[in-house]
Amino acid sequence: MSLCLLNPEAIAEDRSSIDLIIKGDYIVTMNDADQIIRQGAVAVESGTIVAVGPFVDIDRRYRAKETLSGEERLVMPGLINGHSHAAMTLLRGIADDLSLNEWLNDYIFPAERTFVDPEFVRLGTELACWEMVRGGTTTFVDMYYHSETIAEVVDSCGMRAFVSATVIDQKSPDANDAEESLKNAVRFVTKWQGKHPRITPIFGPHANYTLNASQLRATRDAAKKLGAPISIHMAESMFEVEYARDNYGMGSVSMFESIDFFDGPTIAAHMVWPSEQEIRILAERNVGVIYNPTSNMKTAAGVAPIVRMLEEGVAVGIGTDGAASNNDLDMWEEMRIGGLLQKVNRMDPKVLTAKTVLSMATRMGADAIGLADSIGSLESGKRADLIQIMLDDVHHLPTYDVISHLVYVTDEQDVDSVIVDGSILMRDGRPLRIDRERVRQAAAALAQNIQIKMKEL
Incomplete structure (x- = not known):
């Protein structure tokens, strides 16, 4: 047993394999205790959050197929419109x-x-x-x-x-x-x-x-x-x-x-x-x-x-x-x-x-909206709907209170990654599942037609 404890390969074998780990300098959980975790991570498997905690603990328990870096980033629940x-x-x-x-x-x-x-x-x-x-x-x-x-x-x-x-x-x-x-x-x-x-x-x-x-x-x-x-x-x-x-x-x-x-x-x-x-x-x-x-x-x-x-x-x-x-x-x-x-x-x-x-x-x-049991906070058992916010822009300096910054400073340009139901929809500020150029061109063409016909209404 003592040899296994000292063997890195044995430790790695003891870790559970999961889909995704999202790291952050701050994890703003929005749970009932309003817990904020420094140098934390969220572990996700099959679209569900399986653990939230300090990264050293998450890393000890899980190995992920993919990990999102948390350097100069804050992780929080996705916004609900x-x-x-x-x-x-x-x-x-x-x-x-x-x-x-x-x-x-x-x-x-x-x-x-x-x-x-x-x-x-x-x-x-x-x-x-x-x-x-x-x-x-x-x-x-x-x-x-x-x-x-x-x-x-x-x-x-x-x-x-x-x-x-x-x-x-x-x-x-x-x-x-x-x-x-x-x-x-x-x-x-x-x-x-x-x-x-x-x-x-x-x-x-x-x-x-x-x-x-x-x-x-x-x-x-x-x-x-x-x-x-x-x-x-x-x-x-x-x-x-x-x-x-x-x-x-x-x-x-x-x-x-x-x-x-x-x-x-x-x-x-x-x-x-x-x-x-x-x-x-x-x-x-x-x-x-x-x-x-x-x-x-x-x-x-x-x-x-x-x-x-x-x-x-x-x-x-x-x-x-x-x-x-x-x-x-x-x-x-x-x-x-x-x-x-x-x-x-x-x-x-x-x-x-x-x-x-x-x-x-x-x-x-x-x-x-009736989804409190499944989304809105980062807690084990809830669906993995979360976002990463970049904190490297000048308007985040200095950071005394991350909650204050999220409401009074952060804007949409600061969003770096978006995950819904465990799937990454945006990485490094680039949406992955929308053909942006096609949508851009089609919207411009339709708008031109609408503008002409509106004059006739």
Whole structure:
């Protein structure tokens, strides 16, 4: 036995063989203890994290087929974009500086009816995946049309996604009305449910001003029958709240509560205008809320009461919304702006600390969308969705507090490597599963065509 202990070859033979080790000068676990490990590593086998700890311990226990260097790098969970319309990257900048209603009704809805088809959605979602992977986003919740095509792109690009089939009571790119769009949604969810480890098909009723109460209730009934979550715009603008009051005699959240809409997993995007009573409803009904600060500022929708919702125990994540109202998919920007906006809105620099904001983009964000058991932190047994951040840029010098730097300094250009479900999607800042030149050329050609035809609308 003593000879074996002294024999390096015997020690090596005792190590378990695994797929991947990711090293880092810092491992920001985002676990319940907010543990940060210096000179650490994450061990991955078959898409699952099997160990997290100091590199010397990981190296003693495992030998990997591949190891990612950790020099001047930080390892953390991948970012979770809780609300997006991915294919709208192709409508980026098409209409700006407008109110939400004018932007939707006079520009976006007409443009979508004219240009959006499966190939538009395929290309736009590929462009979005490129942008999100480049920026360290590993999971996104999407709501758009031609959901089958979106799922196919997610499969090929390697990301994790909740893909919503949009339900809306107007002529849209893939349906004529609510009845047809709901049938399409049921068909999509039934086909994809449980069939893919990274893709969760869900229902995406648009809002309470594009669907009436019976149509919203029918969507929830269909979701309950299939055991599927719902993602929806809720209390985004004063128009929506006033619409609910005029038509239902109560606020937007209260209207949804009155029809038992929260009788299943619900991801509510925006939530800018809930009342105090409605915030308590959100907490009691375990509604996940997604904060979209840049989009809400750009459309002057308002400032969501994030601090109050957190105080009441609501799980709050962060989202970019679509690139047509943001106009990018940069989660680092959302974290920084979102945190600072709450401070100035409350006139209190102590609210929404960097640690809380980072949690909203990782661990709490996973909770808000119902994936807290599988992603959002670096812990044994969870899926291996993680990223490496380079710390060698001048804006990271000096580094006193890595959490502070991640929220107030880091940007998408600092992301070095991206791993989803144990597969490397980006290495050394280069996405590996997206044909960038093809996407670039196709997007430029389509944009030229859109710009010409928009003048005719």
